[in-house]
Amino acid sequence: MRIVIVGAGQVGFHLSRHLSLEGHDVVVIDRDPERIRRIERELNVLPLLGSGASAKILEEAGIDRADLFIAVTNSDEVNLISCLISKEYGVKRLVARVRNEEYLSPGSPLNEEKLGIDLLINPDRVMAEEIVQISQVSEAFEVVEFVRGRVALLGYQVKEDNPVCGLSLAELKGLRGIYDFVVVAIVRDGQTIIPRGQDVIRPEDKIYVVVRKSDIAAIEYLLNFTSRAPKLVFIIGGGRVGFLVARQMEAKHIDVRLVETNRERCEELSERLSQSIILNFDGLDAQELIEEGIDQADLVIAVTDSDTTNILASLLAKHHGARKCITRIDRPDFIPLLGKLGIDIALSPRLVVASQILRFVRRGAILSVATLLGSEAEVVEIVVPPSKRFQQGVALKDLPFPSGAIVGAVTRGSEVIIPSGETILKPGDDLVIFSLREAVSGIEKIFAPE
Structure with missing residues (x-):
């Protein structure tokens, strides 16, 4: 897919890096020579110096061949004008970051629908929604919902006095009783591990767990976490x-x-x-x-x-x-340092916006993407296609799954299944998959429609 991105700031850089690593043909436009030099030095994309609101520059970027256009400069006007120009060149999907609330009002003459832009994203709104969602599960440092809110991915930090320390995932599985969950990742010393049964949970590990949303309280009790909705907030x-x-x-x-x-x-x-x-x-x-x-x-x-x-x-x-504290940080490169200082959750508005845009950028059978802050990993929601491989159903253990990926949940109609290797996948099943970034292309190949 050919993608043109206008704006090479933190959001544009993050999007460019992410999309180029997935093998997309990415062109990045910015007026700042220093930003262009950084893009040229660090990323495998085509940098272009100039204004995204210039038809001439957009033509140089090959806008007439673009499948997706994303405008994330600091200027609402440049973002909107560049989207409108791109629309005239036949680009099918348009995304713009806007700070002015007027563009988001349903009654505005310049709202999303009337401008013909597929996604207008406001950083303040997105940041506020992320904060409120995280605040409802007080022990978790990350909360992402999938399958229309029926499945949740939760991130927890394991303290030294937690009884699960020293248990292998196989031992933990034996304790879970009637409530199913999958530990889909462990982040240890900055490294993301896709765990197997023999992996042991250690103090200060960050663990990511996929559960039915209705089971969160029971799973937290099992894992010795105690969340409660806040009563007093400053x-x-x-x-x-x-x-x-x-x-x-x-x-x-x-x-x-x-x-x-x-x-x-x-x-x-x-x-x-x-x-x-x-x-x-x-x-x-x-x-x-x-x-x-x-x-x-x-x-x-x-x-x-x-x-x-x-x-x-x-x-x-x-x-x-x-x-507990949630801390806004405009410099995302500071985030890994703050946990050591005792800050519970650090959120970068730029990375939160980039993550929301990536959810919108759907690829093939993939419904949505969530990038996890402070981790080289993401969660994808994907639908099993009606291809020959899946027509008669196939067990998870029989698929050539990349080692850097694990299925956390399978939704079939109204049923949410926390899977094992014996779980049979059928066409139309909705999967939630935790993946290291380099494994995404392998997942796409498995579930590519014929």
């Missing part, structure tokens, strides 16, 4: 993301205390949020935070525009007894 930063998170948490009847330094913004938030308590002080003021009950907080969400403030506010909250 939000540090009253910007767009902070406001959107507060509004969604109000709808869930959660006690929200939103800290914002700007007095005028506090007055605006007070008018727009009916139940949240708006606090006008610095999010790094320990005395004020303690007086307002930060030590009793189930969750602290630091989402100011400053990485430094977010990191320090999270560390301060944890020091004074907050149970």
